[in-house]
Amino acid sequence: MKGLFSKNKVFPYEEVDKGQPCLSCGDRCLGFTPHKWRSTCTACGCQRDDHDIIHDNLVTVYERLGIDTKDHNELVRSKERALSLGYSWVPQGLSPAKVEDFMNSLPNNQIPRLHSAGEKYRDRQIILQMPRQDLSEDLCRHILDAASTECFYQFIELRDEVAFSTGRVKDYLKEDQECFKCGGEIEAGDMGVYADLLEDDSLCWHPFCFTCYSCDELLVDLAYFHKDGHIFCERHYAELVLPRCIACDEMK
């Protein structure tokens, strides 16, 4: 599923933010009102991310990252397959019965079943785990000269070509395995998730343990970024590579 890095990334999907309610303030915020450059809301003072930001369309993590898959039709097919099974995303390579087993192993409010709280959770996690300003130069105000442009693209190239992949779900383990996160047993016959890009590619996770080492959230659509033997969401991987400005939330 990996594609060629292209320098002319454009952020392909709109996020709906203006006027969206604040999840911490509720009625006390009149709706998200962007500051000129800070990542806060001028109506309530909370962060943009504290508001109910959504996509205007169903987005995959590959689309979000702006990674062209070698086979565009494969992307379309995987979306259609997920929708036909009643989800906004399903792992690749599993039979419908195994997709059900996988989903049922996740916390109920995080299962991306269509029109459920889990579908919303997934969409929100894409937005939180892959902040849009990490993805497109056009959305960064810090990038003012050629040197910082070069730095930004080096970061993106390393991230997308070296650090990024998606977890592989093995639907039937032949032997008992120890989960890398919780240390608990994954019994023979059960499902395990593997991160093939890690130096030790024999490490295995429970599906519900395949989480960011930093924020502990389920890695959305199993998308992970690896560094120093651990798996992260994009936001927390990026912060290990470049500092993030606390005022505008951009990489510096």
Ligand SMILES: [Zn+2]
């Ligand atoms: Zn607000």
Ligand SMILES: [Zn+2]
């Ligand atoms: Zn607020």
Ligand SMILES: [Zn+2]
């Ligand atoms: Zn576990």
Ligand SMILES: [Zn+2]
């Ligand atoms: Zn994280």
